[in-house]
Amino acid sequence: MNHTGAHKINHCLGQALLAKRMGKKRLIAETRAGQHGLATATVAAKFGMECIVYMGEVDYKRQRPNVFWMESLGATVVPIKHGTRRLKDAVTAAIQDWIANVDDSYYLLGSALGPHPYPSMVRGFQSIIGLEVKEQITKYGETKPSYIIACVGGGSNSIGIFNTFLDDKEVNLIAVEAGGKGVKEIGDHASRLNNDPKIGVVEGL
Ligand SMILES: Cc1ncc(COP(=O)(O)O)c(C=O)c1O
Missing domain, CATH: 3.40.50.1100 (Rossmann fold)
Known part of the structure; x- marks a missing residue:
């Protein structure tokens, strides 16, 4: 919006x-x-x-x-x-x-990816989302949300909203990735980490 x-x-x-x-x-x-x-x-x-x-x-x-x-x-x-x-x-x-x-x-x-310090920088700048949630929820008489649900592409909005609540066990953090036709069909979904992940080179010769 x-x-x-x-x-x-x-x-x-x-x-x-x-x-x-x-x-x-x-x-x-x-x-x-x-x-x-x-x-x-x-x-x-x-x-x-x-x-x-x-x-x-x-x-x-x-x-x-x-x-x-x-x-x-x-x-x-x-x-x-x-x-x-x-x-x-x-x-x-x-x-x-x-x-x-x-x-x-x-x-x-x-997004929150690539080599250091990009993920840390993006998390830091996006953390304003979680900080605002923490402040705004007090208007509804609560101190914290019980669930936070965020969509994940690269992860910038999710880490931004999760960051403030990472150490709070009472806040359930749920990240949602696009599943397409199912995680087994490589190329037909956006989920990168569920299907037998391996360590590899992202960019390089
Ligand atoms: C409105 C909106 N939300 C979320 C995302 C997902 O990105 P990210 O996971 O980096 O927050 C995108 C990606 O383009 C987007 O356009």
Whole structure:
């Protein structure tokens, strides 16, 4: 319901301030649904930075309204036409751009993932969600929720709302991933960790 990329604006504002402090002039991002790209385009416009958003061609076509909003905010949106033409190849393109332009560019990662310190940073910036829940629930005469249910893509909104309550055993934390046609059908669901997980290299040669 937030028009600047749902909750993604939380970690985008924090990371854009960091990029500015580091003297970077250009923000690089990847996006799938378009929410993270839209939030990155918003903060780039706010801080007067150049913005380039990589998007798999399939998502680029499917999420046309968000492409329109990103472009309206001054971002360049690049559809990736090779490989799966989805998020995976958009991430690779973003990292390649970052490696080539690291002097003036900041890679504004879109969720609680990737190498340290990205997951910790995103958790920190998103933790405002849990802190606000803790404050707002007092208006209903409660001190804490008994259940918190959050959807998981990369994990940014879930860790943001869970973080405040991680050590409280009375608060039940439930994360929900998209199951598609069932976790056994590789490629037909968004759940990455349930189906015989193995340690491996995410990005690298
Ligand atoms: C509105 C919204 N909520 C949640 C998510 C899931 O992302 P995450 O798990 O990083 O919170 C997305 C992903 O694009 C999103 O657009």
